[in-house]
Amino acid sequence: MTTGTSKLLHDLRSKCSSLKSAAELYKDCSAAEKKEMLALMKAAAADIANLLARIETGA
Amino acid sequence: MVKFSILVVEDDKLAQKVMAAQLTAHNVDLAGDFRTAMKKLETGKYDLGFFDLMLGVDDDYSGLKVIPRAVEKGVYAVVVSSSDSDEMIGRAYELGAGDFYAKGNEERNVADILRKFAQQRKAAGAADIFAGAFVTVDPETKAAALEAFKYAPTELPILVLGPSGTGKTSLAKILHEHSGRAGAFVAINCSAYSEDLLEAELFGYKKGAFTGAAESRKGRLLEAHRGTLFLDEIGAMSLNMQTKLLKALEERSFYPLGSERPERSDFRIISATLEDPQALIAQGKLRFDLFHRIHGYTITLKPLARRKGDIFALVRHFTKGGRRLAFTPEAREFMEGYSWPGNVRELKKFMDLAASGPAGRVSLETARKHLKGVAQPAAAAGPAGGDTYAYALAHGLEAALEKLSAEIIQRNLRENDGVKTRTLADLKISTRLLYATLEKAGEKI
Numbered sequence: 320m321t322t323g324t325s326k327l328l329h330d331l332r333s334k335c336s337s338l339k340s341a342a343e344l345y346k347d348c349s350a351a352e353k354k355e356m357l358a359l360m361k362a363a364a365a366d367i368a369n370l371l372a373r374i375e376t377g378a
Numbered sequence: 379m380v381k382f383s384i385l386v387v388e389d390d391k392l393a394q395k396v397m398a399a400q401l402t403a404h405n406v407d408l409a410g411d412f413r414t415a416m417k418k419l420e421t422g423k424y425d426l427g428f429f430d431l432m433l434g435v436d437d438d439y440s441g442l443k444v445i446p447r448a449v450e451k452g453v454y455a456v457v458v459s460s461s462d463s464d465e466m467i468g469r470a471y472e473l474g475a476g477d478f479y480a481k482g483n484e485e486r487n488v489a490d491i492l493r494k495f496a497q498q499r500k501a502a503g504a505a506d507i508f509a510g511a512f513v514t515v516d517p518e519t520k521a522a523a524l525e526a527f528k529y530a531p532t533e534l535p536i537l538v539l540g541p542s543g544t545g546k547t548s549l550a551k552i553l554h555e556h557s558g559r560a561g562a563f564v565a566i567n568c569s570a571y572s573e574d575l576l577e578a579e580l581f582g583y584k585k586g587a588f589t590g591a592a593e594s595r596k597g598r599l600l601e602a603h604r605g606t607l608f609l610d611e612i613g614a615m616s617l618n619m620q621t622k623l624l625k626a627l628e629e630r631s632f633y634p635l636g637s638e639r640p641e642r643s644d645f646r647i648i649s650a651t652l653e654d655p656q657a658l659i660a661q662g663k664l665r666f667d668l669f670h671r672i673h674g675y676t677i678t679l680k681p682l683a684r685r686k687g688d689i690f691a692l693v694r695h696f697t698k699g700g701r702r703l704a705f706t707p708e709a710r711e712f713m714e715g716y717s718w719p720g721n722v723r724e725l726k727k728f729m730d731l732a733a734s735g736p737a738g739r740v741s742l743e744t745a746r747k748h749l750k751g752v753a754q755p756a757a758a759a760g761p762a763g764g765d766t767y768a769y770a771l772a773h774g775l776e777a778a779l780e781k782l783s784a785e786i787i788q789r790n791l792r793e794n795d796g797v798k799t800r801t802l803a804d805l806k807i808s809t810r811l812l813y814a815t816l817e818k819a820g821e822k823i
Contacts, residue, residue, distance in 0.1 A: 329432060333460035336481035337393040343485055344399050352399075359392040 324377050331370045338363045380496055380531055380558035381405065382425040385453065387415040387444055389433040393481070397428060397458075400488040412440035416447060424453045426495055428488075429475070431459040431466060442469060449474035454498075456491055458484070500527050500556055512548050513695045516685035523549065526677040530556035535672050538650040540679030543723030546650040547610060549679065553648060554606040561605025561645070564598050569614035569806070576619055578635055581626070587636025597634060599626060602645035612672065613651040613658050614806065620665045627671050647672055682718040682725060689713055692722060696729040703732055708742035716749050719789075724749075750793055787815045 341360050348356055383405045386397045394408050407422060409415035411433050419427075427448045431441035439461065448455045455475045459466070462480040470478050477494075479487045508514050512523060529536060530553045538546040547565060554563040571579055578588075582597025598607060609615075615623070626632035627647065631640040649672045651658070658664035682688060690710075697703055705713070718724055731748050732740050770778030787805065794800040802812060 326432075326436065329460055330435070333390060333393070333430075333432075333481060336460060337390055337396055339482055340396040340484045341392055344396060348399070356392075356395060359395055363390075363392045 324374060327370055327374050327377065331367065331374070334363050334367050334370065338367070380499070380556075382492070382495070383407075383423060385409060385415070385418055385422065385424045385427040385448070387427065387433070387441055388430040388458075389437070390430070393430065396484050397488070400484050404492075412437075412444060415441075415444045419444070419447050419451055419453070424448075424451070425499075426492075427453045427455050429455060429457050429459070430481075431457060431461045431470070439466070442466075442473060445470065445473040445475055454495055458487070496531055497528060500530065507552060510695075511552050512545060513688065513692050514685065515687045515691045516680070519680060519685055519688070522677050522679075526553065526675060527556060529553075529675045531558050533646055534674035535647045535649070537655070537673040537676045538648065538679065539655070539676060540650075540652065541681045541721055542652050543721030544679040544681060545722055546679060547608065549677070550606070550608045550610075550648045550650065554608075554646075557606060557646060559605050559646060561603050562601060563606050563608065564602040564645075565608040565610060566598050567610040568619075569611040573616045573619055576615065577622065580619075580623065581632050582634040582641070584634055584636035587634075591636070594634075597632075597641075599632060599643045599645060600634075600641055603643045605645060607645045607647050609647065609649040609672075611651055612649040613653040613655070613664060617663070617665065620668045624665065624668045624671060627668075682721040683716070686714050688722075689718075689725065692725055693729060696726055697733060701733045701738065703729075704739045705745075706739060706741050709740045709745040712742055712745045713749070716745075783811075784815045784819060787812060788819060791816075 338360060341356055341363070345353060345356055345360075381404055384401055385407050386394060386401070387409045388394045388397060389410045394410070398406055398408070407418055407424070409418050415429075415433075427444075429441045429444055429448070431439045433440050441457070441459070445455050445457075456477040456479065457470045457475050458479050458481055460481045462478070467478050477491060479491070507527075508520060508523075514520055514523070526536060526549070536550075536553060538549055540546055550565070551563055566576075566579060568576060574588075578591075578595075578597070580597050580599055582595050582600055583591050585591060585594045609623075622632075630644065631642045633640055655664055655669055655673070659666050659669060682692075693703070693705075720727070728745075728748050732744060735744060737744070766778055766782050773781075787801065787807070790804050791798065791801045794804065798812060801807075802809060
């Protein structure tokens, strides 16, 4: 595995972990926090899709 | 709960949000890159830091480089990272990290980290406590106190048992100081009030609630809101008052005297008694349900005569910063063999007398003059000392208890210069028992 792929995988794990933790917290958030959290979660999901595409290309 | 000052070093916005949500009860500062993290460490003061290792795309694990500076500044460094290879874990610990967690279970992990950190803090502070606020070198007493400190930041009620003058109030104060509760430490000695007065003191009253209530007054329960209510000598509380207190504890609300509006108070309860609570329950003097409400964790403090090592540790503590005293070997021996019926309080009084005396070297004569209790061998220091035990074997338990009771009453009366009302109050006995004892002993009534 190249260093580049290794870093992409690290980022992927990191983003997935944050998304999982955020999803667990979501139900306890206030309405305003939910809106902010949802925006961040969507951004993280887009990053994950992007990372997966880069890993696919790299592979 | 103790409020910590925490630095979170994390580049990912969502991860920052997740961490901040787990730490809402604390003061949190965020840093998204190496430079900001270093700057915050230079200017801020933090108890704890959570560090991600890769700070940005293509970052060369700059989070690792922040750890040594954080450790130098006294910050307890915890790595929370997805870079959890054995090599990274090893490097983080080498650089001084206290803990390493993989990202993904923040809800559980952060709570564990905070609990562990709070306990470490307390343990580190305990050495100072035993040299100042609660002086002891006795390993058993230290271990018991350390165990109790673990429950300080919880809601659990604590019951402190031990004879008068052993430091029950001091210990209760320390437990409050380590509880993280924002409110005050409010103490009340239940034996110092009649039933009516105790009710007024605890629950408060409205103006005109009874004769003499010229103004409304807040009760101790309300004063202890978000703090600690320390009920000393709870065994002296009447059953009627116990019922009222139990209701207030269960409902967290109560009615001040003369008021039709209930008051709410969120207090943690610590109580103390010099009597055996099980015996009080058996005698019908303590409600079983109240006992279960107040004894989440129980600590028993030994009398001073059973922790002899503490005698001269306390002497040093009492004379710190003032006139230092020396003791002849005979005075030392006498003090170490003395029964200290008034425990630490009696030792403090003795030290005050000795320190204001003419000689800096305390002789056996001085010690004997001021300590009027009985110097006795260690074996007889407990409630069923050697003599009493032998007497019980020879004459039966009832006769031995009667003899012991008479000895205590006569000794207390001597110490109170024959003032019977003081003995009645000190020993909480009936007038009938006092006179019957004196009559039996052939003493003048």
